[in-house]
Amino acid sequence: MTRQKILITGASSGLGAGMARAFAAKGRDLALCARRTERLDELKAELQERHPGINVAVATLDVNDHDHVPKVFKELSDELGGIDRVIVNAGVGKGAPLGSGKLWANKATIETNLVAALVQIETALEMFKESGGGHLVLVSSVLGHKGVPGVKAAYAASKAGVTSLGESLRAEYSAGPIKVTVLEPGYIESEMTAKSASTMLMADTETGVRAMVSVIERESPRAAVPWWPWAPLVQLLRILPPRLTKPFA
Numbered sequence: 001m002t003r004q005k006i007l008i009t010g011a012s013s014g015l016g017a018g019m020a021r022a023f024a025a026k027g028r029d030l031a032l033c034a035r036r037t038e039r040l041d042e043l044k045a046e047l048q049e050r051h052p053g054i055n056v057a058v059a060t061l062d063v064n065d066h067d068h069v070p071k072v073f074k075e076l077s078d079e080l081g082g083i084d085r086v087i088v089n090a091g092v093g094k095g096a097p098l099g100s101g102k103l104w105a106n107k108a109t110i111e112t113n114l115v116a117a118l119v120q121i122e123t124a125l126e127m128f129k130e131s132g133g134g135h136l137v138l139v140s141s142v143l144g145h146k147g148v149p150g151v152k153a154a155y156a157a158s159k160a161g162v163t164s165l166g167e168s169l170r171a172e173y174s175a176g177p178i179k180v181t182v183l184e185p186g187y188i189e190s191e192m193t194a195k196s197a198s199t200m201l202m203a204d205t206e207t208g209v210r211a212m213v214s215v216i217e218r219e220s221p222r223a224a225v226p227w228w229p230w231a232p233l234v235q236l237l238r239i240l241p242p243r244l245t246k247p248f249a
Helices: 016-023 037-050 068-080 103-131 151-174 205-218 225-241
Strands: 005-009 027-034 056-060 087-089 134-139 179-185 221-225
Touching: 005 016, 005 068, 016 027, 016 087, 016 205, 027 068, 027 225, 037 056, 037 225, 056 068, 068 103, 087 103, 103 134, 103 151, 103 179, 134 151, 134 205, 151 221, 179 205, 179 225, 205 221, 221 225
Parallel strands: 005 027, 005 087, 027 056, 087 134, 134 179, 179 221
Antiparallel strands: none
16 A cells, blocks of 8 residues: 655654655655754755655654644644654654663653653554554664663663554554554664664665665564664574673663
8 A cells, every 4th residue: 555645753854854755755745743843844845856746744843742742743634635654753862871870861761762652653543543544653673672781771661662562553453444563773874873882783874764664665564674684683682691782782
């Protein structure tokens, strides 16, 4: 099924902007939201110049403003005449080692990546039920498979929660009319991974986005992306003793 009207949160940069460019090239209409309005406006101008046949709607959204999420989703849906795919992509990668005294950093990660994702999920489901169906995409992480030490501990926990929500939804809507995809990116070049220590496992942005969009278009239930090296590494992560997971953190 071709999803023509796609909403992406966290679309002003990184993988969100990359997916927007890829879907625009396929001729899809886009609803893009993020905190940084100027970047959204620049992206909209770029996409409409390159692909004049598409419609692009943008809106400022801080996903941690929970009351604002349904309002923005509705405004964007009204502007495009409906939404048939929502990509829950907004997230942060900051954090601190547990017990380091930086509760605020880990709390912000959990709130943005998991609690705000839940708000987006509930909003998208309500929209899809009203319209008769749709495709919900949750951007999780390969780190959702295993706890890791250091600064990524809260991040891994938040993504494990996102993956769990996605699995629950797949069971809930196994017969439709809502399709659910859980994306588990490995390390892909973006603003979020710019300071990552795992550079030897880093995929370039183009390769990563292409893999993500391919999985989304197939509406696959769940996938680690890019497949190489991350699908095999996920299997390894699952069986590694916790003390050996540090290279993935």
